[in-house]
Amino acid sequence: MSSCSHNRTKELASVDTLRGMSRFTRRHFVAALAAAPVLARARSTEPRVLAFSHLHTGERLEVEYFSAGSYLPDALDEVNRLLRDFRTGDVGAMDPALLDLLHALRTRTGSRKPYEIISGYRSPATNRMLHERSSGVATKSLHMSGQAIDIRVADVPLAGLREAALSLQRGGVGYYPGSNFVHVDTGRVRAW
Numbered sequence: 001m002s003s004c005s006h007n008r009t010k011e012l013a014s015v016d017t018l019r020g021m022s023r024f025t026r027r028h029f030v031a032a033l034a035a036a037p038v039l040a041r042a043r044s045t046e047p048r049v050l051a052f053s054h055l056h057t058g059e060r061l062e063v064e065y066f067s068a069g070s071y072l073p074d075a076l077d078e079v080n081r082l083l084r085d086f087r088t089g090d091v092g093a094m095d096p097a098l099l100d101l102l103h104a105l106r107t108r109t110g111s112r113k114p115y116e117i118i119s120g121y122r123s124p125a126t127n128r129m130l131h132e133r134s135s136g137v138a139t140k141s142l143h144m145s146g147q148a149i150d151i152r153v154a155d156v157p158l159a160g161l162r163e164a165a166l167s168l169q170r171g172g173v174g175y176y177p178g179s180n181f182v183h184v185d186t187g188r189v190r191a192w
């Protein structure tokens, strides 16, 4: 993963290219730069698709959860059901911003595989049980508010997934190489 240095190289290249341009093409280039925010806005309304494979239930889901500038309630319901507390069957409401985080992470890594789910929503009862078993589980876990998920993905090394998640700066990133997963959440930007 060297997306940062890669971007820097591209930036330097475009400055050099700009210098070498005739006034005519340069004007066009500047016009293209001015149009860039418009393109970025257009991209933000593009459909967003996510794919999941739950490691505990064996369930799979590929779903377009955002389209024409809106979250799709039926799709969010399907996601909530898949990411339910598999121990108790309780269905929580996952934070749509977490889905956007996963979508951005997928774009950043270039992964083509579904997210493999270790843990999504956790009911208070499950979280209490896990907390009693392991000091690594917080009493006020963001899993209980649908703001956290534990994942891995088959076509990205775990360390690369972690690096990509850190580079997004969208919330917490926990690295658990011993259990082979990365925790991401939409809480404060922090890492452990």
Ligand SMILES: [Zn+2]
Residues within 6 Å of the ligand: 119, 143, 148, 149, 150, 183, 184
């Ligand atoms: Zn977690």
